[in-house]
Amino acid sequence: MSSGGETPKLKSQGSRHDTTNSSLANIGGAQQNLQVLNDRKVLMIYASGATAAEGEVSESHMTVLKGRLEQRLKNISFLCDLEYTQYHNQEGCLTTPISEFGRRTVYKVMELEQITNSRQTSYVDIRHIAEIIKENYEKYSAFVILSGIATITYLGTNLSFMLENLQKTVVITGSLIPLSFMRNDAFQNILDSLILAGHFLIPEVVIVMDHKAYRANRCRQLKCDSLDCIESPNFPPLVEFGINIEIKWQLVLRRGEQMFTNDESTLELAPPFVTDIIIIKITPYTSVEHIRHILNTPKLRCCILECYHFGEMPHNQELYNVLLYAQQQLGIILIQISQCTKGQPIINFKKVVNGIIVQYDITPESAQAKIAYLLGKGYSQQEILRKFPQNLQGETESVRQFEKFEGQKQHFIQTILETLQKTSGDEQISQNMDIMNKYIIPNLGCFLATTGQLELIKDLRRNEGNLNIPDFDGRTVLHLAAANKQIEIIKYLIEEVHAEINPIDYLGxxxxYEVLISRDKELLLFFQQNGGIISAPHHVMVDLILSSGLNGDLQMLELIFHGGIKNLNEFVNVDNRNIAHMAVMSMNSKIIKFLRFKAKFDFSERDRWGSTPYENAIEIKSKKIKLQMLNEVSINEIIEMLATIGNE
Structure with missing residues (x-):
């Protein structure tokens, strides 16, 4: 594989929080009270397929030249801000333009040694990709894999089982038409994948195709001649890319719910899969002799039977005897799945019948990968009969018959716990409390904070709810209370609960910061007195400060300054122009006075063209730059102040 050099590891904050907050910088002896979120770094692995191919559309006639993918990405402005990339090149990474979410995505292109036709993909190839992800897991925030369409569902499904304790986003995409064609599907699929990987934490393996992101192990390729060739017949898309990006967070796989551990774990690769597995499709032409012959294949460990309807076999005693012999004498595990593309779970449906696993709501790809995973784990036949029907990685729906929830009860948290206890089967009550803390309380608490329901938030805490745990956007109850100016809830969280005052969400x-943009001076001072800091992505603060200077928004600048950000010289745009340059352009003498007397601003710094704010003012005065409605009084006052500063 071609890695193109070692990439520095990202700093991590906890196992689920991959934000990379810089430490508080000490500039000019004064502590800069601002944390900066670096843009997320994504590893793009080109494994197979026609994405960067030359020649005919058909994958069998494609030619892939080494390095051509990166060249093409550099030439597409929406995928690579070439000027920014050249100025801020990180070990050969590319950088996207700023997205609608106000951030860039930095990504490294890695090509495998041999970019093959995806029809040649083997288990060894899939394992190799999993090992690359494992090797680079601590260096990158997310992963994008470019694959051929022919085997993309097999790749995604197998990776979903190989990557145990996955806490980062893994996106697989591909295209039917290469980037080399003017009209292609590669561009949009790559753009959607980079946006998803670079902005959102969806801790599972997903496939992005045709403006949708699906859970990989629920996908089938249902078409061969259409750009929407990948579908998820029995599970809705997790993400839809429309006018807005709609993420169905309630469907995102909660790792703790399926494979629960009390401690957060790092990524682990599952043991090598056992691949001695075969799939037989039952038809009226399938004879007992055919099946007997196949089941006598040397080293065969499992036979998956694609059956009729709900996974039903023909009623044939001779066939039953053959299957019973294979199971009991040869030790072959038998699994019956349905040939039907669609089918929702049925309550009380039997999962094991006469020692044969019956599971109709699973794709053939998932059934194969799941049993290979369980066999690789070394489980006994009895353990596999118990584990295979379980929902391990979101590959099948686990059926739970929930009672009607009465939300009107006074102690509604106890009601939730009672409901979980009644519907959790053999799960331990302590696990239910952990699930409550990780997945229910954060979202519920954020909702209550938004609507100002202090008493219900207190009820959450009385029932051992941890109000510091963030939701899937990394936002805590305090974030939402601050954003909605819920002063009583804020004071309760900080003064009584002693909640963490500076949690950073996934956007930084x-x-x-929420209080800052609401312009509530008293609340801002309350936060500062209790150790609060204004934290936001650096480019957001640059835009806020410079636009305040340009628009003469002295109130916002004073809030920023009194909120703890003292060194305003630190914030410059791509042209190295600072707030003083902006204030001169708008001829705002009040901003200049504030910068001089309160902020102790350094006016000697030069922009990209070598000009100081004073030289800009002289240039405006001399009419070298023509501005409408030139205010001679203001510009003269600014020149006089800046000249005085220069003489001091």
């Missing part, structure tokens, strides 16, 4: 914002 602290609760105090």
């Amino acid at each position: 914002y602290s609760p105090m």
